[in-house]
Amino acid sequence: MKVININLSYNSDFVSQVEEESGQKLNLCYQCGKCTAGCPYTAEYDISVSQIMRLTQTGQKDKVLQSKSLWLCATCESCTARCPNKIDVARIMDVLRHMARREGYTGIRTVKTFWDSFLNSVRSNGRVFEVGLLANYISHTGRFWTDIGLGPKILPKGKIHFKPVEMKGKKEVTKIFMRFKQESAK
Amino acid sequence: MKFQEELKDSIRKALPDLDVVLGWCGSFDPLHATPHFIRREEDIDKLEISPLSVHNLATYLPGLRGKKVGIVVKGCDSRSVVELLQENLINREDITIFGFPCTGVVDQAKIKKALGHAGNVRTCDISDSAIVIQTEDKAHSLTLTQMLADKCRTCRYPDAIISDYFVGDKIGEPAPLETDYAALEAFESLSVPERFGYWLKELDRCIRCYACRSACPLCVCRDHCAAESRDPHWLSQENNVRDKVMFQVIHAYHMAGRCTECGECQRACPVDIPVLMLKQKMNREIRDIFQYEAGVDPEATPPLLSFNMEEENITEKEW
């Protein structure tokens, strides 16, 4: 196991950036573990949420941003709801995910691809077009068989449309994405 | 006035039991009245009630404490009496109050302005609607309502609130000619430096004569006014505007919840400083916070001498 030099490895810019973007004070965390205790996704995490908090507090940027846990958080907010120090842990997870994205960490490819496909769908249609979303996802992951088994079950229910619903303002929505891209490029 | 004779009769009836009755009579010219101290039966005839009866005679009461005093009051004057009673500054059993329905008194400053430099006044005839003044060169006809004092234009208490004898028919609650505090509100809309500068400019001409204080029926410190005291030593005796403003603030704060806006302070000012506005400001805030008006109920407790655990209209700053 690697020995960590606490002062040399402390990335203060990272800590202040997380605090600024999340509006949370990391020093409030006293490591009681209640977030981990309540997190439904702990079983899937490589680093538990309380340890993410600890690593963030101690400025261990790389270790945090490369964690798969960031991509498995569903923002169910159990952590936020029950934190004895009223830290919005879910928001910190969100912010860490933003940073991971910006720094080019893929985390879990399927999850990232799914979210991207979802947003692609919104960008081009103004709303989510479920079949389109799935197609986009499959084309990026090659996971053809994902939910193919559900087809026969739901096709007859009239829930599946093969054409997106047309909405007038979809260009407005597309423009939101375009402007966002420009802003982020700055 | 229609009820003047009736009033004289009442005074005549009460006088034997009284040391003095305070009223008004004619003065150096037909345009002015002056306070009149009735001690003997023959003094009664000189009594005159008219829109020239501007003085608030309640101012004399605390000084006459211990004597049996009768006093003729307008509605506004009666509020000063109420306030003095409430504050334990006069004894109700020593005071006999003669009330009448007041239709307003004139503001001599307004008349003076309307006449210009007209020389001596020869005659003055006041009807229900007009004042006709004959000066040395010509006759001036002035509309009465325009010559009324500001306080009369907003008056809600034309009848004496408290009286032992009331002559004439009560007016009840009239519709005021103007809403109160309009002038104050206009002043408040000025900028901060304008407001600050205003007082420096206005009070710069104060001569520290303290007529405002002497005219005030509720200024009861007499020989121990903060203005001239060294213990407590609030003010210097220097001729500086800072202490002049400070005196007016002290006066206004000491009047908070007590002032009935009789306007005697301002009327008495020889250099026309609008000192009443400061008291009006206090009063309006007192009214807004405590729904309290001074001089209407002798049993009431003034708001600054009491409290509620929870104050409904005070919102404290959140930090």
Add this chain to the structure above:
Amino acid sequence: MPVLKGKELRIVGFLCNWCSYGGADTAGVGRFNQPTDLRIIRVPCSGRIDPLFVVKALMNGADGVLVSGCHPRDCHYAEGNFYARRRLEIMQRFLPVLGYEAERFEYTWVSASEGQRWQQVVASFTDQIHKLGPAPKIIGPQAADTLNQMAAAL
């Protein structure tokens, strides 16, 4: 010594001995850093504070005045702060007619245990006064500024 030019404004505090003066002490014991503008006058009770002291301070050149007492119901003398609240509120509302911003004067409640709250109050009040800038002055070195400002306004 005058206020430190460009650094400080003159802020006067009137604090009751039992709660707020203690709260300011607690803040000191906790080393809760505060701006240095404020000077504290200790009085036994907020009920002792004649609101005219506030005006006197402003007229003598203070830029801000802060009064602090025990929380309502916690007055060491049972009722002092209740009287104070009414009187100070009236004075705060009165100040604008004189040409002082109402925000130059605040009153609040800080208990002896609330060191942090005291720090917060001092910091935000000092900030509030700095945002307003120096109060108009009648006499003294800044009086010329006041007169110029007035001339410009009138």
Add this chain to the structure above:
Amino acid sequence: MNKPLNYAYYPGCSSTGTSLEYDMSSRAVCAALDINLTDVPDWSCCGSTPAHTVDHSLSSALSARNLDQVASMGLDSCVSPCPSCLANLKTAKHRMEDAGFRDKVNNLLDKPADTRVETKSVLQILVEDYGIENIRKKVVKPLTGLVVGAYYGCILNRPAELMQFDDLEHPMAMDNIMEALGATVVPFPLKVECCGASFGIPRKDVVMRLSGKLLDTAHGIGAMALVTACPLCQMNLDMRQNQINKANGSKHTMPIFYFTQLMGLALGLPEKELGIGKLCVSPRNVLDAIDANLKEKAA
């Protein structure tokens, strides 16, 4: 009811697809209770979870566009059946109270958005604005004999400061409605546990585990069915119930209703209007049992 209830209605993307029956039944129930819903004219996606995982200003921009649409309708409150949409719309409104953030979001939009509109869930307006007792009065076909558990999901009332609705750990809104409809409500201990949310596609295993646990628990407390208020929860529990059974070796056949569907039934609305037939796990047995109980009672 004294004054008419009028709301803008934001259906959310899934209402046109996987949660069609939620949309249908919400509209039908509101119509039956004289609650006027007017569709937000040209609504777009709120951004859902994926948007806020990318950036908060993007997420809020997508939501703000819709709030602005509502404001232009002249209505001051908006309802959505979907908790995810609700959370996004409310979060956008709340965060945009900060001037700096507001500018950032408005930068992304065609024109600055008016975001003063309040958003509530369909569940919230039924409970708070319409009232449980008024619902009780409208019941014509009580759900006698239906033993049901109420599952709220994780974000219906989180975070508490923002959502301002119901108990954080033990919400009762649906429990109370079901009780008013005549059903027997069993306290479901995992009311606010997460079902696996949108991981159904990228990480199915997670959903199998989490939703599987919900089904096991519901079965354990003797529930015949679960009632939900969230399209994602319902989809994970209903549409994927077979997948769950396969993955976990369980044999659940538990119908997963939207609470509006059961309300509709109790109000006497036809099954077709409520999209009962669109449920993947057939509720037939359960519904037949209710009918049988009713008949028995009548006899």
Add this chain to the structure above:
Amino acid sequence: MKIGVFVCHCGSNIEATVDTAAVAAASREFPDVVFATDTMYTCSEPGQDEIVAAIKEHNLGGVVVASCTPRMHEQTFRRTVERAGLNRYLFEMANIREHVSWIGKDRESNTNKSVDLVRMATEKLMRNRPLYSKKFDINKRVLVIGGGVAGIQAALDCADGGLEVVMVEKAPTIGGKMAKLDKTFPTVDCSSCILGPRMVDVAQHPNITLYAYSEIEEINGYVGNFEIKVKKKATYVDWDSCTGCGICMEKCPSKKATDTFNEGIGKTTAINIPFPQAIPKKAKIDPDFCTKIQKGKCGVCAKLCPSGCINYEMQDEFVTEKVGAIVTATGFDLFDWSIYGEYGAGRYPDVITSLQYERMLSASGPTGGHIKRPSDGKEPKNVVFIQCVGSRDKSVGRPYCSGFCCMYTAKQAILTKDHLPDSQSYVFYMDIRAIGKLYDEFTRRAMEEYDTKYIRGRVSMIYPQGDRLLVRGADTLMGAQVEVDADLVVLAVGAEAAAGAGELAEKLRISYDSYGFYMEGHPKLKPVETNTAGVYLAGACQGPKDIPSSVGQGSAAAAKVLGLFSKDQLESDPQVSVVDIKRCIGCGKCIQTCPFGAIKEMEFRGMAKADVIETICQGCGICTSTCPQGAVQLQHFTDNQILSEVNALCRF
């Protein structure tokens, strides 16, 4: 007045951020200042001697010390100047430590500010006048409020010291929380064996008058002469004749009354004696459950009572007691944990509080000392203890540590094993706080010898699974989410201020912190005093405390009272209001606003005037700011003194 100024370095406390020599130099320029110096520790013996020497050498008429807060050393320096022959009020302090050096690091600003504060102090000092105390008689009786272990200790120590004691207890029996405990840590000896005899001592002590089931209605007066109105709540039983035989309780048909003593574990009868060792051992009727009182039928107890002491018509009664000092020992209450929805908020019967568990463990408790699950009466196998429920939790407004939960949890885990050898205890904890003699050894024993499994982490959720409870928590040391199947969950519920603590504080005119715990006079030097003379604190009313600390503070409070009463007369504070009869116009506004009724109207040459009764005046100064004439002035805080401070600070 010749003034001397002493600017203290306080070691480096002040000197580090204030140029004290510069402050002294600046002070020399002030009017009347004839001597100024800076000293290392002004409060030390050489420091004080320097003041005395300077007074003599320079013939000083007054002294200013610029150092710490006057709340710390004003008394000290007043005595110093007195030693040099000055009146103690010819002294002022400038607080340049708490209000300057400790709150800012900018030396220039701090020095400048200190000079201002010294100028202010000298200006005020110039207007100070010698003041002299008056002596007044005192009533050497003491009131003890609260009959828990702290109150009992204070009462017995005072009574043994020869004082008459009045004890007021709001519950029907004294004993407080300790009486409910089964065993005590770290000795695991029986709580009632320790406390019981002390309770009996209270009952039998000739110097102690006990009012149980009574509350403080009103407190008037001041140190030496308090007048207390006590409300004796209606018990519906004449306690003078009740013998505590218990027949009424045996036969009472209404058996569903809330059992407060047993923390709601089980029910009791409408007429009951809280527990067999109760002091006083008297019955009392709970009117909410008494059929006779509620419905007018029954009357069984009245029929059976051998001494005929039942009275269904009884009303609350008020008695007045006069005392000279008050010991407040009102203890604490348990945090209402139902705010924790994630722990079931009271939905699950097998999730109980530590104090309920204590009653269950007690042989005289409702289960006879058997550990049984409230839901089904079965013996639990896995018992899970959760610590810090309502402690160290900002989200529920309880950020403080309750101090004793770690210890009692360890004790309960040990007792669980003693009662049920096959059981297994788990403790979820955040940190173990075992700072006391033999305390850490005790918690170690729970782990090492009793095999209690300590898991470091909070619990996020408890929910039923079958007939057991699933406890889901974290083991942060493992970095994992953990689950425990529990048969019984015991919450180590934190302590909070006793219900009604705030209202009592208002009556006592003492202050309390934001959680309702009473404020001591000084956190280090006056741990049992309050800022109100004659009122002392004992036990957990001042903050959570375990038994030894509570007992220690009870004795300390008693020592303070005995010290206070060692003199026959007390000196009044001369900082009182004085009326200037020339200025007074007799309007009575001061009389109207004085909270203490310390101003009376008197007649002077036929005119009404105000007159201050010196021994009643508390020195608040409300009258001074009320009087428009400035006729009534609070000594030492006169208008002129405060104005001089304003003028010193605000120089245009």
